[in-house]
Amino acid sequence: MIAEGLRQIAGAVGEQGVMPVEAAEPLLRDERGLYRGRAAMVVRPGTTRECARVVKICAGAGAGIGVVPQGGNTGYCGGATPFDPDRQILLSLSRMNRIREVDSVNQTMTVEAGAVLSSVHTAAEEHGLMFPLSMGSEGSCQIGGVLSTNAGGIAVLRYGNARDLVLGIEAILPNGEILFGLKGLRKDNTGYDLKSLFLGAEGTLGVITAAVLKLVPQPKSRQTAWLAVPTPAAACGVLRQLQRDSGERVVSAEYISRESLELVLEFVAGTRDPLDRPFPHYLLIEVAGGESRQRLRRTVEAAFDSGLEQGHIADGVLAESGRQRDGLWRLRECIPEAERHSGGSVKHDISVRVSAVPQFIDEAQRCLEAQGPCRLSVFGHLGDGNLHFNLRPPPGTALADFAAGPAGGMTAALHDLAVRMGGSFSAEHGIGVLKRDELERYASPVALSTMRALKTALDPKGIMNPGKVLGE
Ligand SMILES: Cc1cc2nc3c(=O)[nH]c(=O)nc-3n(C[C@H](O)[C@H](O)[C@H](O)COP(=O)(O)OP(=O)(O)OC[C@H]3O[C@@H](n4cnc5c(N)ncnc54)[C@H](O)[C@@H]3O)c2cc1C
The missing domain is CATH 3.30.70.2190 (Alpha-Beta Plaits)
Known part of the structure; x- marks a missing residue:
């Protein structure tokens, strides 16, 4: 069943749409070097229809073939890495990178999921406008990934997260149907806001293939x-x-x-x-x-x-x-x-109210002192109450030993503190596989069961990004 499904996928996307797994090695390793993945096939569809055909084949193949969407692979939580070489494909959106339209009066851009964020900036600037979401990974991350992680960046204070900058999306549902929602309207109260389901869902509810982004005037x-x-x-x-x-x-x-x-x-x-x-x-x-x-x-x-x-x-x-x-x-x-060149760090991405940031920094330092030696690298989006409270091993200790040893307790202490202060253990990087257990630990039973109900309703075979966010 699986082999037949893979053969059909190859037929659906043609030669250009399949990347030999050996050549795809960099796509199978995550940004932070925490995970090394494996996949039955690496597929790069060129159009929305091809993408939909691939998902439909995966949904129809017996118990299903897992689909792991990938954009620029800059995510910090292992969400874009496939882990099953027999039953999962990596679906790279990188060939679907066209800017379909810029409407400068409506101040919107319709763009395919594989467009790199910096190319979206350039296209907006050519029309005297700006797409205000900006971050260190903008030369590699893609719009589909940015929306699927509800990325933040350095201008959230003024313009909001990715979620606030989208007017519509086109997405493939887990059964292979296409949800066409590229209206670009600022007002549209016609039932449930379906696009919101896919924003921040990390590819677990479907594949985003295109979006209408809000643009803003360039400041003088x-x-x-x-x-x-x-x-x-x-x-x-x-x-x-x-x-x-x-x-x-x-x-x-x-x-x-x-x-x-x-x-x-x-x-x-x-x-x-x-x-x-x-x-x-x-x-x-x-x-x-x-x-x-x-x-x-x-x-x-x-x-x-x-x-x-x-x-x-x-x-x-x-x-x-x-x-x-x-x-x-x-x-x-x-x-x-710089952290990477220094030997790496154990990263954290917490948020608390802006007014509580000083207290968090103070208490976090005290919590860590009780846990043992480490070096700190603390920075982040103060205006959003979001800190990257990163830990480096003490001199003479390898990152791997530190991460496998004392850092576990330190992470738990930092996350407990953030949550105790009414904050979040994951402000902008999402859950992926890295923080799946943390989600189980901190989310309320009602929130978790509601998420599971949504997942089951949309994806009864569990083919979309299996094992990410909620586990299998
Ligand atoms: C130097 C650096 C700085 C960063 N700074 C920030 C920052 O300031 N703020 C911030 O929020 N993040 C930041 N990040 C994290 C990361 O860049 C963002 O999470 C980014 O949005 C991920 O986009 P991507 O295209 O690389 O997605 P990927 O890593 O490829 O995928 C991320 C998740 O989205 C899913 N996905 C990807 N494309 C699709 C699609 N088309 N449809 C459905 N699901 C999809 C994947 O399955 C995965 O679960 C930074 C990363 C780096 C390396």
């Missing part, structure tokens, strides 16, 4: 500052002040600990400390608006003057050019790369 001016702050609480104070003074113009507010900056300075070529002396905490803040550069700058400078007076800011620089701005952002965006 932008100000970016790298500020040294004495404490995380002071960072929250600066953010609050700037929000009071400039309203919705605050786009990003990123927290960076000295330890994270030092990793970048040591491991990423061409970087330098923007300030003359070290400080324990930094805030990278960006404000953008429709007014002139000078006017926006005056607003920002006034807020910073009051931050200096109140002792919330110890030092700082305002970018004077686009190049300087890129340099400041590089310090933030390269932290994951």
Whole structure:
């Protein structure tokens, strides 16, 4: 049954649509090097109809063939890795990468799932518009993956998560039917919001093949500052002040600990400390608006003057050019790369209320001290209350030994703390396989049974991304 199904799939997508499994080796390893997968076949359909035919064949093959969708394979939770070499195929969307339409009056873009995020940025800019979701992986991650993980990034504060930036989707249901929903309407109250089911579902309820994305006007001016702050609480104070003074113009507010900056300075070529002396905490803040550069700058400078007076800011620089701005952002965006070059880290992706971030940082450090030695790299989207509270092994200990040993208890302590404070153990990276047990542990029985009911209703054979999010 399986062999016959695979033969039919090969026929449905043609020669171009099948990648020899040996050549697909990089697609079978996850971004973080935590998982090495195996698949019966690696399939790359070129159109929505081909994709639908593949899923239909998988659904019809006896007990079913598992379909593991994959975009840019930059996900942090192993969600895009297939694990069964007999019963699962890897479905790469990378050939389906067309920008189908930009409607500059409606301010929308209709794009296929395999389009790389940075190419979506470029296409929007060509029309004087902007797709505001931006993150360190944007040169590789694809729209289908971004929507399926409900990615966040560095501008959530102003524009929201991926979920807030989608007006419609086209998706393949687990039975191979196509849900056409690319209307691009800002108002449409016609029954259940079906697109929401697929956003953040990590490929477990169907395959997203295209989407209508919301675009926004490009701001006329932008100000970016790298500020040294004495404490995380002071960072929250600066953010609050700037929000009071400039309203919705605050786009990003990123927290960076000295330890994270030092990793970048040591491991990423061409970087330098923007300030003359070290400080324990930094805030990278960006404000953008429709007014002139000078006017926006005056607003920002006034807020910073009051931050200096109140002792919330110890030092700082305002970018004077686009190049300087890129340099400041590089310090933030390269932290994951620097962690990797330093030997790797055990990553965390927690969120609490913005107002509770200082308390979380404080209590987390105390919890960890009780657990044993480790080195910290703490950074993240302060404006969203989302921290990457990453742990590095102590000097002389290999990451694998640390991860298999004391880091387990440390992770549990950090997740318990976040949840105890009313927060989340997974703010933006999702569940995949990595945090499946955590979902079982922290989600309420009602939430879990509702998720399972949805999964069973849509995917009774369990062929869509088996074993991810909810387990089999
Ligand atoms: C340097 C770096 C920085 C990052 N920064 C951020 C950040 O700031 N914010 C953030 O949220 N994440 C961040 N990430 C994580 C990651 O880039 C995002 O989760 C991204 O959205 C994943 O997109 P992808 O195309 O690589 O998806 P993949 O890794 O290929 O897949 C992710 C999940 O989506 C499913 N999927 C993929 N495509 C489809 C589809 N077409 N239909 C249905 N399911 C599908 C997969 O099965 C899998 O479960 C970062 C990663 C890196 C490496």
